[in-house]
Amino acid sequence: MSKPKFKNPVVNWIDYRLPIFTFMNHELNEYPTPKNLNYFWNFGSLAGITLVIMIVTGIVLSMNYTAHIDYAFDSVERIMRDVNHGWLLRYIHMNGASFFFIVVYIHIFRGLYYGSYKAPREILWILGVLILLLMMATAFMGYVLPWGQMSFWGATVITNLFSAIPLIGESIVTWLWGGFSVDNPTLNRFFSLHFVLPFVIVGVVILHLVALHRFGSNNPIGIDVKGKQDTIPFHPYYTIKDLFGLSVFATIFAAAVFFFPNFMGHPDNYIPANPMVTPAHIVPEWYFLPFYAILRAIPDKLGGVLFMFGAIMVLFVLPWLDKSSVRSSQFRPLYKLFFWFLVIDCIALGYLGAMPAEGIYVVLSRLATAYYFFHFLIILPLLPKIESTRPLPVSISTPIITASSNASTVMAMREKK
Amino acid sequence: MTNKNTPDDKNKRDFLQVSTYVLGAVGAASFVWPLINQMNPAADTLALASTEVDLEQLEEGQAITVTWRGKPVFIRHRTKEEIASAKDQLLDGLRDPQTDDERVQNEKYIVLVGVCTHLGCVPLGQKSGDVKGEYGGWFCPCHGSHYDHSGRIRKGPAPTNLEIPQYSFLSDTLIKIG
Ligand code: HEM
Ligand code: FES
Numbered sequence: 001m002s003k004p005k006f007k008n009p010v011v012n013w014i015d016y017r018l019p020i021f022t023f024m025n026h027e028l029n030e031y032p033t034p035k036n037l038n039y040f041w042n043f044g045s046l047a048g049i050t051l052v053i054m055i056v057t058g059i060v061l062s063m064n065y066t067a068h069i070d071y072a073f074d075s076v077e078r079i080m081r082d083v084n085h086g087w088l089l090r091y092i093h094m095n096g097a098s099f100f101f102i103v104v105y106i107h108i109f110r111g112l113y114y115g116s117y118k119a120p121r122e123i124l125w126i127l128g129v130l131i132l133l134l135m136m137a138t139a140f141m142g143y144v145l146p147w148g149q150m151s152f153w154g155a156t157v158i159t160n161l162f163s164a165i166p167l168i169g170e171s172i173v174t175w176l177w178g179g180f181s182v183d184n185p186t187l188n189r190f191f192s193l194h195f196v197l198p199f200v201i202v203g204v205v206i207l208h209l210v211a212l213h214r215f216g217s218n219n220p221i222g223i224d225v226k227g228k229q230d231t232i233p234f235h236p237y238y239t240i241k242d243l244f245g246l247s248v249f250a251t252i253f254a255a256a257v258f259f260f261p262n263f264m265g266h267p268d269n270y271i272p273a274n275p276m277v278t279p280a281h282i283v284p285e286w287y288f289l290p291f292y293a294i295l296r297a298i299p300d301k302l303g304g305v306l307f308m309f310g311a312i313m314v315l316f317v318l319p320w321l322d323k324s325s326v327r328s329s330q331f332r333p334l335y336k337l338f339f340w341f342l343v344i345d346c347i348a349l350g351y352l353g354a355m356p357a358e359g360i361y362v363v364l365s366r367l368a369t370a371y372y373f374f375h376f377l378i379i380l381p382l383l384p385k386i387e388s389t390r391p392l393p394v395s396i397s398t399p400i401i402t403a404s405s406n407a408s409t410v411m412a413m414r415e416k417k
Numbered sequence: 418m419t420n421k422n423t424p425d426d427k428n429k430r431d432f433l434q435v436s437t438y439v440l441g442a443v444g445a446a447s448f449v450w451p452l453i454n455q456m457n458p459a460a461d462t463l464a465l466a467s468t469e470v471d472l473e474q475l476e477e478g479q480a481i482t483v484t485w486r487g488k489p490v491f492i493r494h495r496t497k498e499e500i501a502s503a504k505d506q507l508l509d510g511l512r513d514p515q516t517d518d519e520r521v522q523n524e525k526y527i528v529l530v531g532v533c534t535h536l537g538c539v540p541l542g543q544k545s546g547d548v549k550g551e552y553g554g555w556f557c558p559c560h561g562s563h564y565d566h567s568g569r570i571r572k573g574p575a576p577t578n579l580e581i582p583q584y585s586f587l588s589d590t591l592i593k594i595g
Contacts, residue, residue, distance in 0.1 A: 153538065157559065160537040175453075179462045181487040181532075189456065276482060276489045278538040280558055296560055301535060301576050357560050 027213055032231035033238055034219035036396050040114075041217060041238075042245035043107040048205065049246060050100045055198050057093040058142075065145065067191035069184045072147035073272045091261040097139050098264040099253050101287035104132060108315075113339055115327030116218040122319040124211035129315045131204050136288070138197040141190040143285060148269030153282045155182045155190070161295075164302040181275060222328030223392055230396040281356060289353030290346050294372070296357045297365035307369065314376040321376055324384040331390040338379050345371050467595030469587070472526060480543045482531060485594045489531035489539055490582055491555070492592075495566060500524050502553070503567040513577045517567045520581055528592065529568040530582050533557040535575035540564060555579070 006012045006021060015021040064083050066075040079086035108128070111117055117125035144155045159176050163169040178185030216225060225231055232238075256263065264286055268279045284292050291308050298304035314321070329336040348368045355361040468485045470492060475481060480493040495503070503517040504524075521527055533540050535557065541547040542555035542564075550556030550563035552571045557564075562573030569578040584594040 157536040157538065160535075163536075175457050177458075178456055179458050179487065180465075183462075183487045185456075185459070185462065275487060276484065276539065278557075278559060282538065282559055296574075299574055301574055304574065 027209075027234075028239075029233065029235040031213070031234040032216065032225070032228070033234050034217055034225055034230060034396055035232045035237075036219050036221065037217060037238070037241075038220050039241075039245060040106070040110040040220075042242055042249075043103050043110060045242040046103045046245060046249050047100065047107055050096060050103055051198065051201060051205065054093065054096050054100060055202075057089050057096065058195070058198065060089055061093055062195060065191075067145070067188050069147060069187055069273070072145060072187060076146040088257070091257045094265065095253065095256045095261060097142065098285070098287065099249075099256070100135065101139070103249075104135065105287075108132070109343065112342070113329050113336075114218055114220060115222050115322070115324075115329070117319045118322070118325075118327050119319070120215050121211070121218065124208060124214075125319060126316055127204055127208040127211060129312065131201055131208065132315075133312060134197055134201050134204065138194060138201065139285065139287070141194040141197070143269075144187065144190045145194060146269060147187065147273045149271045149273055149279050150266050150269040150282065152182060152273035152275065153278055154284055155186065157282065158284075159186075161305045161308075164305040166302070183275075218327060219396060220328060221330060221393060221396065222326065223396065226395040226397075283354055286350065286354075289351075290349035291353070293349040293353035293365045294369045296353070297362070297369040307373075311372060314373070318376065318380075322380040322383075324387070324389070326389045326392065331392055332383075332387060333390065334387040335383055338375060338383070342372070342375050345375070465595075467593055469591065469593045472590040472592065475526075477525075482543050483594070485530075485582060490594055491527075491529045491531040491543055491568075491579075493527050493529075493543075494525060495527055499553070499566040503527075503565060506565065506567070506569075510571075512570050515567075515569060515578060520567050520569075520578070522584070522586060526592075527566070527568060528582065528584050528594070530580040531555075532580070533559065533562055533575055534570065534577045534579065535560055535562050535573070540579075 006015060011021055061079065064075065064079050064086060066072055076090070079090050081087075083089075111125065111128070140154070140158060144151045159173055159182065162172045162176065165172060174180065176186070177183065178189065216231075219225075266283065266285075271279075283289070291311055294311050295304045295308040298307050324332065324335065326332055329339055345368050348364070349372065352361055352365045352368060357365075465486050468483055468490070470481070470483050472492065472494070475492070475494045477494050478496050480491060482489045482491055484490070500517070506517070508514040508516065517524070531539050531543070536559065538557050538559035540555035540557040540562070542549040548556050548558070550572075552563050552565035554566045554568060555564040556562070557573065557575065560574050562575035563571045564575075564579055565571050567578075568581075570576070582594050584592050586592050
């Protein structure tokens, strides 16, 4: 591949010394992309844009925020009432966190449905799970910053999870707190980490993209690109599609920010933190609810913590749990069915996490937790043994060509790896 | 010097290499430790004063909550029935077996760190209208832990009894916590 010549001589001059334009042209312009991507492939770019929105609004919020237990709550109220456009910036940041998780969860389930975690994209997938973990840590610490009742008690309960570790648990918790309870040292370090972790996420996102561009995107039928006829250049086809998706997303996001900014939050967080009184029902932010349900489903402290972290750990090893060589659910009738069971199970866990831990809710949480692990640890490894997958098309272009020429189904060989 | 590797040369190089790695690792670790240790409680946090509480006004059946090291401490003036029920409890049925005598200095007053040993919420049961749980002591609403009149865990996810802070009676009705 020869170096592209740019029309602008200044660009050429720079590119000769710092090949940044060649790089951008290669990765964002001519980058060959499967031609059959559907709208579920918009969520990656949406996640990236949301990350940028969070960083930009976060930096300006920090200019007005005070990380001290005596001033934090008031400084956020001042942002809401007195700082120019402060209410807007805070509502964007606050709702942005929720939208970030909505986008990333859809992005992840897209990967599950189309088998995007399979070879050769295992590292790409693992980096994604790592990003999810970092996002969770960041959002958790951000939620502590306004120092409301939910901030304080959320921080208390979550940091106390570490006390379940045998022998050293108590020392770890004291170390996390910098004292004997969640207090000013805790707030200070959470602010520091909340500030820096998003930039760590940016770093991992870059690695995620490097891994993506090694083999390119997966696609709805999950077979490899066979040649030029299966791809189209990223620009203008997917830049415009991503832009269209972004405008739909931005419309919904703006509607939330302007018309129901507190819908996804908890009213108790507008009560200043009180270390002496726990609110009657403490619930985490909605995006943590499925994990919270798993934590509470296990009647043992250490067990609950292990299962909760285990729920994410299974995602790390997913590429080795699902041994089927067929990626997309479109050709896996049984997997497709179980995929939807898993979606229902996760929604059920989210609902149960918000309910009080008593009576029927406890029983249902246990069943739903058991099913979650059953899906990953039992169903996925066994499925390839009993499932007869549907025949795969020869290539991405073939089904379209044969359909138009009215030929009958192409019986293709399974892809050989 | 010859440019041939004698076994001696190889040994020397191995030694240099290994000692460089080891010293490098020691150096890195001794730099990392302060970075980690700065997160542990600072000297002023450790030096937090103790709290003195006068129990003169605390009638039988009443409870007060005081702050110590940023945490609530429960002090309850127990009734005769509560004391009896705490003492009569057989140890077999307990998750974290302790007799009531091991948990009090003066059986009238039970002094507890008011922090659920599950995940750190403050249990209910200090105010007269509070839910006190199935064993009449305290109840943690967060994930449903029930404590008895001695602050022992009886039901729910908490693994151990409510902690007893360090305290001493300065007089019959004056106690010092910490
Ligand atoms: C991964 C990206 C991020 C996520 C998921 C996130 C999440 C959150 C959340 C959930 C809150 C609590 C909002 C509320 O209830 O008021 C918050 C607050 C805050 N965040 Fe972030 N954040 C991110 C990036 C950043 C960055 C990069 C900065 C600074 C450079 C920042 C600075 C702040 C500040 C100062 C607050 C306190 C003000 C407030 O509560 O609105 N955030 N963040
Ligand atoms: S914190 Fe008390 S039961 Fe969980």
